[in-house]
Amino acid sequence: MTDPAIKPHLTREHVAELLRQMVRIRRFEEKCVELYQREKIRGFLHVYIGEEAIAVGIMQALAPADTVIATYREHGHAIARGVPMTTLMAEMYGKQEGCSRGRGGSMHVFDAKTRFYGGNAIVGGGLPLAVGTALADAMQKRPSVTACFFGEGAAAEGEFHESMNLAALWKLPVLFVCENNLYAMGTALALSESETDIHHKAESYRMPAEVVDGMDVVAVEAAARKAVVAIRAGAGPHFVECRTYRFRGHSMFDSELYRDKAEVERWKPHGPIERFGAWLRQNDILHEAAFQAIETEVAAEVEAAVAFAEAGTWEPVADLTKHVTLEPES
């Protein structure tokens, strides 16, 4: 078995790209935190810092015709999927140049061009949708896959279980990606799940399931490639549980009463960028100049995104009730 689709090819270009994508997410999110405190971004803001390897790793296995459905902590998925940082940042601001015309904000990023179907702020709400987009692909005999991201907190919802069963029963092309960051908002995994190995739940629906180190971008990519090849071959839904950790609070407004600071500090060296970077340096795969080049390029991209958002315009109030229903086609 040397199918290039299955194993990640760790060329210098590829590893640089993996790093670059993770850095793009990290720097974008850091900028969002700053902009939030300056009240440029409002509402609830949930950042992906610490979890970048998952979105970046999974996206490597997807094709443009595939579908992505994510959660309210979805900036990273959008960036990794190819939603431009400019329109994404404009969406954070609520400007009409935003990818959702500013109507959605941080929790509701949508982008038709990249088949990015949100951005769902109801925990578990994306899973039944993913079953449906996959059903449509299957019924139209398309070889496409739906990648559905959700946190481990969603595994407690009825919608999780109903979706697992339905996808497995109908052998639908869904890649379920559980981002297990150990806390459902402020509730620790052990306080919310009787079975803390989330992938076992998928197995009980007779769905192939695997657990990977969600801090290891290569491991995530490898798991995703393997699962997506199987799904495209008609093997039905697959489940990947990625063990990860979020370095910041659940949302901006979180005093983190539920975990101690030492725990966060212990995790930080194991962050996906930190670890991958160290590995690349140790093995002399990327030179320091390449790291610098990535940082410089990303910093410029983030600044350009902020400038784009700042220059954006407010949708006129007269358009308030637009985008509620469409006129039927005659």
Added chain:
Amino acid sequence: MGEFVMPSLGADMDAGTLTEWLKHPGDAIKRGDVIAVVETQKGAIEIEAFEEGVLDRPLVELGTKVPVGTPLAFIRTAGAPAPSPVPSEIKLPETPATKPVAPPIAVSVAPPAIGRRVSPAARKIAAEHGLSLEGLKGTGPGGAIISTDLPQAARAAEPRAAKKPGIDLGEMRKAIAAAMARSKREIPHYYLSHPIDLTTAQQWLADINAGREPPERILLAALLSKAVALALHAFPEMNGFYQDGAFRPSRPIHLGTAIAIRGGGLVAPAIRDADTLTLDGLMAALRDLVARTRAGRLRSSELFDPTITVSSLGERGVERLYGVIYPPQVAIIGFGTPAPLPRVVDGKVEPRLMMTATLAADHRVSDGHRGALFLLEIERRLQQPDTL
């Protein structure tokens, strides 16, 4: 020179209390450094800097609660001079221009300018007082005539008489239309009819009236009304109002008496406490009502007091009428035109003066069995006119 401000950490954070400095004046600050602790409704949260430089003097004392956006300290950028001691003006957080936004959906209560608008309150008061709305200037929405456009006297709490009597036939027709439509919409009527032999009563009246001048004579209508009024003592479920989903019986018996108006229209003002009046008293009340109705001088209370209505067709009518209940009353009695008819009495066919009485009653309040007994009671009383 930059300002380090009370950050906004949440959509629901309006203010925070500065509780601790983790960096001190003169300390070098780099982006991401945690430099202070702020107490919020969710607990203490460490806050970080987004600028590089040197922390300058604090602007807010520890323990002070300040709104989001308030400068807490200056951050001097490398090489920049120390700031002047004049505190910078507090900048309000920048938000999108949201100056009084026009409501997206226009609230429009002004009616389009077609025809004349009269508010329900003004209509009701005008009807109670028999007021004409002609010539009144409306000051309500879209120029509608509203209650305060009516003469002050009409709006007094307990109006006794309208200043300028007169019945507006057009308005009356509308009022009848509204009342009758409501009645047919809301009230489940049931109907009963019963022939009543008036031969005895007619003879008794003839004897009474024999020695009287026409203005003093008692008419059959008075006899019929009195019989109804007395019969009601035993049938309280026919006398009162159905309101707010429940029947409220009335102790007083105020007999609404349908009176046709020349030129069209109909009113049914009350003969108050009809059961307590003598026949002569009742007759006088009836004459007075008819006269004032024709003159347009009814009191509003007379129109709203009736607890039941009686409609007699009199001499020139048809055999029977089926009434429509005047809401919120619950019954209406109809008396057809009396006519001599052959009838079997004691096994022999005899000409008798017969009249058909009808009852239309509200089925929410009473049933046909009770209605039938009520009609029989009226009949029984009419057979003993001397007791009326």
Added chain:
Amino acid sequence: MNEIAPARIKTTYREAVRAAIRDALTADPKAFLMGEDVGHYGGCYAVSKGLLAEFGPERIRDTPLSESAFVGAGIGAALNGMRPIVEVMTVNFSLLALDQILNNAATLLHMSGGQFNVPLVIRMATGAGRQLAAQHSHSLEGWYAHIPGLKVLAPATIEDARGMLLGALKDPNPVLIFEHVMLYNMEGEIAADAGAVETGKAAIRRPGRDVTLITYGGSLAKAMAAAETLAKERIEAEVIDLRTLRPLDTATIIGSVARTRRAVVVDEGWKTGSLAAEVTATIMEQAFWELDAPVARVCSAEVPIPYPRHLEQAALPQPESIAAAARATLGR
């Protein structure tokens, strides 16, 4: 004069709700709080912060993200002798538990022929104004007010935040309490010994004779601001705080409208099929002949709540739109 002024304390709406929960748990060993992140996190809106340490995890129960299960469990526990207070993070999330609320809580007493009542209190946040966009900002309390078998409360003041929960806990029926997100930070003074308040009655928050503004919850402050503006124009607006959305206190509504002859109903729900529609229809049925102007409604625009502040604010009732509607009823 030797009147002793009752002691007043400064507090917030959030603290008032917390104090009420504390009272309830102290007074009744069968009372307990459960919901998402009510314990270790301290509550999404920090209402229950500190209570875990006071009462322990048995009585301040963090639940998994399983709205249907934990609301249903609250119903079951209520059926079987406990006095649960269930917190649902926002009204949008309560839709995941709507089956339990409607098909069980509201219905069991009737289905069982009067045998099984559900003495349950469900609290949840409602409303817009924090730019939380279209899945966290709606006002669906009008939907719940449609359901026979439920009581629906909307505390708009700190006194009511303090007292309604205690009143609700005395009710043998399922009671839903809607706390508007914009109210939690509201500061004010209440009597130090403030306690349970009567529910079921509307309150006249400002007397007036020219027009009645009828509202509840998060819109009360806006209606009061509108009344203040109108007063400067010599229009005396009466402001009614409904307080209880089911059953409605129609006597107070009708009594006021009969005096002022004009009504503006202010409701953050969408206009179509709204609680405002119910209030308006009630006025039509019971006070039509007292009216001098059509009843006006100021509701949210017919759009999911958008994220940007200027559009969010434009979608919601505002003091200016309320005052404009009131003026229109007066032909101004």
